Amino acid sequence: MDNSHFNAFPQNPETPLPDFSITRGFDSEKYDLALNQDNPSSAMEVEEESFADLMLCDSSSRLIPSGFSKTNCTDEIVMFINAGGETLCEADYSMKLLGDTYFEGGTVLSDFDIFSVVGANKPLQVVDLRVSVKEDGLIALRFEGIIGSPMVCGICVRKAKNIPVTQGSQEYLKCNNCAAEIEVSSAQMKLVRTKATDKYEKKIQELTTQCQLKTHECHEAWMSLTAANEQLEKVRMELDNKIFKTRTLDETVGKQAENLKNITCSYDQHKKHWEAAISNLQEKIKIMKKEHAQLSHEAHACAESIPELTKMVTGVQALVVQCEDLKIKYSEEQAKRKELYNQIQDTKGKSNIRVFCRCRPLSKEEISAGFAQVVDFGAAKDGDLGILTGASTKKTFKFDRVYSPKDNQVDVFADAFPLVTSVLDGYNVCIFAYGQTGTGKTFTMEGTDQNRGVNYRTLEELFQIAKERSESFKLEIKQSAEGFHHAPGIVEAQVENIKEVWNVLQIGSNSRAVGSNNVNEHSSRSHCMLCIMVKSKNLMTGECTNSKLWLVDLAGSERLARTDAQGERLKEAQNINKSLSALGDVVYALATKSNHIPYRNSKLTHLLQDSLGGDSKTLMFVQISPSERDLSETLSSLNFATRVRGVELGPAKRQVDMSELQKMKTMLEKARQESRSKDESLRKLEESLQNLESKARGKTKFTKQHEKIKEVEGQLELKTSMHNQSEQQVLQLSYRLKGKEEICAALLLKAKELETKLKERQQSDSACYQQKVKDLENKLKEQVQESDSNSLALQLKIKELERKLKEQENPESILLHQKIKELEDRLKEQEQQLQCALARDFVDAIVTSPSDGKCKRDYESMNEAEPHILRSSNSLVAVKNNNMVKPASLADKRARKSDPPKVARGAKTAKPGSIDAQVHGPLTHKRVVSRVQAAMERENKKKIWSR
Numbered sequence: 007m008d009n010s011h012f013n014a015f016p017q018n019p020e021t022p023l024p025d026f027s028i029t030r031g032f033d034s035e036k037y038d039l040a041l042n043q044d045n046p047s048s049a050m051e052v053e054e055e056s057f058a059d060l061m062l063c064d065s066s067s068r069l070i071p072s073g074f075s076k077t078n079c080t081d082e083i084v085m086f087i088n089a090g091g092e093t094l095c096e097a098d099y100s101m102k103l104l105g106d107t108y109f110e111g112g113t114v115l116s117d118f119d120i121f122s123v124v125g126a127n128k129p130l131q132v133v134d135l136r137v138s139v140k141e142d143g144l145i146a147l148r149f150e151g152i153i154g155s156p157m158v159c160g161i162c163v164r165k166a167k168n169i170p171v172t173q174g175s176q177e178y179l180k181c182n183n184c185a186a187e188i189e190v191s192s193a194q195m196k197l198v199r200t201k202a203t204d205k206y207e208k209k210i211q212e213l214t215t216q217c218q219l220k221t222h223e224c225h226e227a228w229m230s231l232t233a234a235n236e237q238l239e240k241v242r243m244e245l246d247n248k249i250f251k252t253r254t255l256d257e258t259v260g261k262q263a264e265n266l267k268n269i270t271c272s273y274d275q276h277k278k279h280w281e282a283a284i285s286n287l288q289e290k291i292k293i294m295k296k297e298h299a300q301l302s303h304e305a306h307a308c309a310e311s312i313p314e315l316t317k318m319v320t321g322v323q324a325l326v327v328q329c330e331d332l333k334i335k336y337s338e339e340q341a342k343r344k345e346l347y348n349q350i351q352d353t354k355g356k357s358n359i360r361v362f363c364r365c366r367p368l369s370k371e372e373i374s375a376g377f378a379q380v381v382d383f384g385a386a387k388d389g390d391l392g393i394l395t396g397a398s399t400k401k402t403f404k405f406d407r408v409y410s411p412k413d414n415q416v417d418v419f420a421d422a423f424p425l426v427t428s429v430l431d432g433y434n435v436c437i438f439a440y441g442q443t444g445t446g447k448t449f450t451m452e453g454t455d456q457n458r459g460v461n462y463r464t465l466e467e468l469f470q471i472a473k474e475r476s477e478s479f480k481l482e483i484k485q486s487a488e489g490f491h492h493a494p495g496i497v498e499a500q501v502e503n504i505k506e507v508w509n510v511l512q513i514g515s516n517s518r519a520v521g522s523n524n525v526n527e528h529s530s531r532s533h534c535m536l537c538i539m540v541k542s543k544n545l546m547t548g549e550c551t552n553s554k555l556w557l558v559d560l561a562g563s564e565r566l567a568r569t570d571a572q573g574e575r576l577k578e579a580q581n582i583n584k585s586l587s588a589l590g591d592v593v594y595a596l597a598t599k600s601n602h603i604p605y606r607n608s609k610l611t612h613l614l615q616d617s618l619g620g621d622s623k624t625l626m627f628v629q630i631s632p633s634e635r636d637l638s639e640t641l642s643s644l645n646f647a648t649r650v651r652g653v654e655l656g657p658a659k660r661q662v663d664m665s666e667l668q669k670m671k672t673m674l675e676k677a678r679q680e681s682r683s684k685d686e687s688l689r690k691l692e693e694s695l696q697n698l699e700s701k702a703r704g705k706t707k708f709t710k711q712h713e714k715i716k717e718v719e720g721q722l723e724l725k726t727s728m729h730n731q732s733e734q735q736v737l738q739l740s741y742r743l744k745g746k747e748e749i750c751a752a753l754l755l756k757a758k759e760l761e762t763k764l765k766e767r768q769q770s771d772s773a774c775y776q777q778k779v780k781d782l783e784n785k786l787k788e789q790v791q792e793s794d795s796n797s798l799a800l801q802l803k804i805k806e807l808e809r810k811l812k813e814q815e816n817p818e819s820i821l822l823h824q825k826i827k828e829l830e831d832r833l834k835e836q837e838q839q840l841q842c843a844l845a846r847d848f849v850d851a852i853v854t855s856p857s858d859g860k861c862k863r864d865y866e867s868m869n870e871a872e873p874h875i876l877r878s879s880n881s882l883v884a885v886k887n888n889n890m891v892k893p894a895s896l897a898d899k900r901a902r903k904s905d906p907p908k909v910a911r912g913a914k915t916a917k918p919g920s921i922d923a924q925v926h927g928p929l930t931h932k933r934v935v936s937r938v939q940a941a942m943e944r945e946n947k948k949k950i951w952s953r
């Protein structure tokens with residue numbers, strides 16, 4: 007490699023310009039003016055032959071010693087200047103080409119490149135800038151509008167192809183009108199050619215100007231597109247911000263919703279608590295209201311009852327007085343009634359033993375057997391009974407009552423009823439039936455369900471009277487009696503009503519030994535004795551009585567021979583006869599007024615001891631048969647009954663309980679005393695009440711009650727106010743909840759609105775940008791078409807000119823034509839070279855690994871060169887740089903959002919070395935190809951613009 011090297015500047019410390027040297031390039035076609043700051047030598051070393059002298063001078067016209075010669079084989083002079091940043095920007099540099107025909111005045115330099123990096127051979131911007139050398143041989147370079155600190159380190163100057171000057175004395179021009187050849191001098195010919203050349207050059211210049219204008223317009227369009235992209239980027243950033251805000255809002259809304267949930271939960275709990283408290287309070291209030299009402303009612307009643315109480319006291323006192331009078335009168339009347347009744351009893355008979363004779367009807371067997379009736383009832387109403395003892399003899403018996411078979415149970419009991427009253431008056435009474443077997447003793451005493459006997463009717467009447475006298479007497483009726491438990495088979499039962507009595511009687515009757523004999527199918531083989539104890543207390547007088555009522559159904563008194571009894575039956579009959587004979591003895595003793603009455607001869611008499619004779623009243627039913635078959639038994643029974651009726655027992659005595667009477671008297675006295683004391687206390691109470699009412703109304707019981715009521719009312723009011731407060735709190739809580747719900751709803755609405763706005767804005771912006779891009783593309787197309795059409799027109803014109811020139815067959819025009827063709831070819835070659843070089847560089851830069859130092863450096867130099875290509879696109883560079891240093895968070899967010907790739911974004915991501923590329927690792931083949939294609943397209947566009 008043959009490198010020519012020399013220093014172009016003297017080493018002067020005061021000189022602001024750095025040293026530079028011209029070095030012959032790697033190819034023989036170029037000479038590089040290389041920076042050589044390290045070389046202190048100011049001497050210019052020219053090792054090659056005959057370089058054209060080149061003067062570089064600054065604005066102060068200070069000549070910079072330089073010089074280089076040109077080679078014969080090249081038309082290029084390459085000069086590098088390293089002026090260093092600001093000084094270069096502010097200074098004007100002139101380059102003077104001295105003493106060479108190639109750079110004489112009017113010479114056109116086809117290429118004038120300024121290099122930014124030493125040895126890079128990369129033009130800065132002014133590619134294909136055509137520079138004319140002035141008449142004085144100077145080339146003026148002016149660096150204006152450079153911002154920052156660019157480093158210009160080289161200038162490449164290529165000379166245009168030299169037009170050989172044809173040496174001739176005379177030339178001819180053909181007239182267009184007459185085709186005559188006109189002789190012109192060489193000077194004139196030169197002038198014509200010059201004019202033609204000028205004309206073409208002017209046209210070329212015009213085209214160049216137009217092209218520059220188009221380039222400028224495209225540049226502006228590019229700028230506007232960039233600005234639009236910037237705006238789009240801004241909008242995206244805003245969108246990101248909005249999304250971020252929306253997310254923040256969402257989070258806030260979520261938090262608020264969570265808070266709201268918590269508040270709702272706590273509200274529900276509070277609500278439940280308060281509801282429970284309220285219901286509790288309501289219950290309490292209800293109870294208190296009830297109490298209040300009750301107290302009020304009581305208070306009113308108290309207040310109202312005071313005068314009524316006084317009235318009542320007065321009324322009660324009057325009633326007590328009346329009652330006392332009535333008591334006295336009643337006692338008097340009762341005494342009179344008893345006296346009269348006893349008098350009646352006495353008038354009926356002197357004796358307390360009454361004997362009623364009852365005759366049963368003839369039985370079916372007797373009638374069928376044809377037994378005659380021997381009983382005469384003609385004077386039965388007067389108590390006389392006749393017995394036909396023979397065909398003409400008749401024996402008459404006198405009794406208290408005589409009942410024929412026609413008399414029913416009611417008639418019989420009507421006569422027995424006064425004795426029942428006597429029991430209640432305190433007398434012992436004994437009613438018993440005596441007679442031959444089968445004569446109707448059981449029928450009279452017990453009766454049947456349809457025909458109740460004396461027992462049932464007596465008890466019925468007793469309960470009825472007890473009920474009637476319940477207000478004045480306290481009657482207690484008992485079956486059986488104390489002291490009789492030794493009697494076998496006796497049953498004692500407390501009875502409350504006649505039904506219970508009847509049940510007991512039935513039980514007794516059923517348990518009674520029943521047998522059959524030839525007289526009675528259901529003959530009673532034992533006595534049935536019903537004893538009723540009656541305790542009576544006169545509530546008026548306090549007199550108490552204990553009396554007994556014996557109702558006795560004796561066993562049959564048949565003769566043993568008559569019944570043909572045997573074995574056990576004989577024993578029974580003997581016992582019954584024994585008891586009956588004992589009873590007869592008693593009756594006889596009573597009748598004869600014997601001092602010794604043989605009560606203990608049998609259990610029967612022992613039981614009836616206190617109810618037979620003495621102070622008691624006795625009623626005996628003597629039952630007889632009307633049949634002539636039973637005549638002797640009938641006469642025997644009637645004789646016995648007559649003997650009993652003849653006994654004079656004297657007046658009966660009431661069985662008054664004196665101890666009870668005494669007790670009652672004491673109690674009465676006590677009660678009277680209590681009554682007196684109560685009356686006294688009542689009187690005192692009335693007095694005190696009157697005094698209290700008159701003295702201090704507010705201090706009375708009523709006042710206390712009133713105060714109590716007031717207190718209760720106060721408590722009620724307090725609880726009501728508490729209840730109201732709790733209700734208000736509940737209301738406030740519900741209002742707060744509603745407010746928060748509304749805020750949440752408003753926030754949600756706002757978020758939705760923002761989202762819709764963002765979407766609309768995105769849509770409108772994207773549509774707008776797409777429209778703008780389309781417009782720009784259309785404009786670009788139109789301009790390209792225009793330029794194409796212009797160039798086509800120019801080509802046509804050139805062709806026409808060529809054709810004309812051909813027609814003229816002028817060697818000069820042929821030369822000119824050739825020159826133009828050469829220029830075009832060269833231009834094409836350069837374009838192709840440039841395109842190929844750029845494509846190669848891009849491909850190298852992209853495909854080669856980033857760790858490859860050279861490629862990386864080339865690529866970086868390329869990236870550095872690009873901003874300078876767009877001279878005034880520093881803002882764009884800044885924007886791109888900004889984009890490159892954009893925070894990763896936004897890029898990540900965008901990546902997360904997975905937005906569809908846009909034009910600007912695609913361009914940005916396609917750029918090698920960007921953060922996206924670094925982040926996403928090695929590029930895929932597809933992406934590399936797409937990037938290469940994009941670079942090629944961009945370069946093509948550049949070319950189109952530059953054209």
Ligand SMILES: Nc1ncnc2c1ncn2[C@@H]1O[C@H](COP(=O)(O)OP(=O)(O)OP(=O)(O)O)[C@@H](O)[C@H]1O
Pocket residue numbers: 365366367411441442443444445446447448449450526528529530531560561562563629
């Ligand atoms: N007044 C009357 N009217 C109708 N029938 C009667 C009358 N008196 C008794 N009889 C009937 O005569 C029969 C015998 O009566 P009841 O059994 O009462 O006799 P008794 O004296 O109790 O006999 P005994 O001593 O053997 O028990 C019964 O069938 C009864 O219905």
